[in-house]
Amino acid sequence: MQEYKLKRGFAPDIDRLEECMKEIFPSEVRRDGKKLVTSYGILSTLTVWVEGKNMAVETVSDTTLKDDNLILDSNKRFRDFLLKATGYTAKERLKQAKKSVSE
Helix, strand or coil, rough: CEEEEEECCCCCCHHHHHHHHHHHHCCCCEEEEEEEEECCCEEEEEEEEECCCEEEEEEECCCCCCCHHHHHHHHHHCCCCCCCHCCHHHHHHHHHHHHHHHH
C-alpha cells in the first residue's frame, strides 16, 4: 500500500477519485465499501481509497504478462492517474516520498 499526499485544491473525495479513474482507465470501476477497485492491463487489481487527507493505493500486478506495449501502456495510465488524482508529477511525488522517509 502506498499513500499519496494531495496538492492544495485537490479534495480527498472518493467521488472525484472515481471520476479520475473512469477517465484514465477504460475498464469498469466498482465500489467496494469506501474503496474503488478496477483492473487494467498488467494491473490485475488497482484499489484506491481515501485515508485521512491522503489517497491510498494498492496494486497487484499480473507478472505472467510479457507484452511490452501492454506493460508500458499500463504504467503510463497509472502515472497519469496519479498526476490527475494528486496534482503532483512523478518527480514531485518522489521528492515527497524521500522527505517523509527522512522524517
